[in-house]
Amino acid sequence: MLETVTPVTHDLGDFKVRRTLPAKARTMVGPFIFVDQMGPAQFDIGRGIDVRPHPHINLATVTYLFEGAIDHRDSLGTFATIHPGAVNLMTAGQGIVHSERTPPLERLSGARISGMQTWLALPDGQEEIAPAFEHVAPGDLPLVENGGVSARVIMGTLWGESAPTTQYAETIYADVLMEAGAILPIDAGADERAVVVALGSASLDGELFETHALNVLRPGVAATLRAETACRVILLGGEAFATPRHVWWNFVSSSRDRINQAKDDWRNGRFPHVPGEGDEFIPIPDVPLTRSSD
Numbered sequence: 255m256l257e258t259v260t261p262v263t264h265d266l267g268d269f270k271v272r273r274t275l276p277a278k279a280r281t282m283v284g285p286f287i288f289v290d291q292m293g294p295a296q297f298d299i300g301r302g303i304d305v306r307p308h309p310h311i312n313l314a315t316v317t318y319l320f321e322g323a324i325d326h327r328d329s330l331g332t333f334a335t336i337h338p339g340a341v342n343l344m345t346a347g348q349g350i351v352h353s354e355r356t357p358p359l360e361r362l363s364g365a366r367i368s369g370m371q372t373w374l375a376l377p378d379g380q381e382e383i384a385p386a387f388e389h390v391a392p393g394d395l396p397l398v399e400n401g402g403v404s405a406r407v408i409m410g411t412l413w414g415e416s417a418p419t420t421q422y423a424e425t426i427y428a429d430v431l432m433e434a435g436a437i438l439p440i441d442a443g444a445d446e447r448a449v450v451v452a453l454g455s456a457s458l459d460g461e462l463f464e465t466h467a468l469n470v471l472r473p474g475v476a477a478t479l480r481a482e483t484a485c486r487v488i489l490l491g492g493e494a495f496a497t498p499r500h501v502w503w504n505f506v507s508s509s510r511d512r513i514n515q516a517k518d519d520w521r522n523g524r525f526p527h528v529p530g531e532g533d534e535f536i537p538i539p540d541v542p543l544t545r546s547s548d
Contacts, residue, residue: 259277281501286372289468293368305355309350311346426489426491436481442475453465502545
């Protein structure tokens with residue numbers, strides 16, 4: 255293993271988010287520049303996630319749930335409800351605004367939430383592409399099952415199976431359920447790879463992983479993952495970027511000037527609105543929790 259990034263936990267009141275990227279020690283793994291694990295959490299009846307409209311530029315967000323549901327609305331006019339095993343891929347490109355909320359029916363019985371939210375930096379030459387949204391249903395994602403392992407390929411090609419999810423740079427992303435004692439080979443193909451043990455306990459070539467941490471693997475070296483208990487493991491990575499990316503709040507770019515322009519655009523109402531959300535929005539913070547540059 256190359257390095258371990260211990261998550262920073264943000265307590266949002268009703269649930270916790272564990273963030274491993276970006277970190278001081280490391281900003282990216284392949285195109286992944288933001289990695290959050292949400293929950294697991296149980297909301298009180300009537301409560302849920304209410305993330306008001308907020309902007310993004312020069313990135314793509316990937317939402318993937320283990321439990322629960324989220325209603326997505328964006329400035330393209332999209333409305334989509336994501337359930338476990340599906341993928342919501344939202345491409346910000348030159349700019350998009352979206353909201354995320356627990357569906358009303360989920361709130362009636364006490365909603366649960368558990369899953370991953372990640373951001374992918376867009377490659378050089380594609381940062382300002384047109385915004386887009388893509389929903390991929392669980393049945394359209396490959397499921398590889400063998401010897402106590404059930405792996406859903408979210409993006410890219412793994413174990414001989416390819417997901418239909420759009421990728422802008424070479425990307426690998428998989429959700430793996432393992433029975434205790436099961437073994438999973440991880441090949442050396444991608445430039446950069448990391449493993450997050452989301453639930454349970456697992457080891458790599460005899461080295462025990464810290465649950466929720468981001469474990470960056472040595473490049474070019476094949477490895478074997480073993481489930482010490484029944485566990486859920488996230489494998490992610492892909493193409494290494496030659497040009498650094500900067501992060502400030504919800505903005506990612508190779509250009510600090512572009513991020514500063516996005517800040518000014520949000521403050522002055524120059525981003526598009528989200529249909530169905532009225533005048534609600536998240537104000538830009540003075541000092542954001544997520545940043546790699548000012």
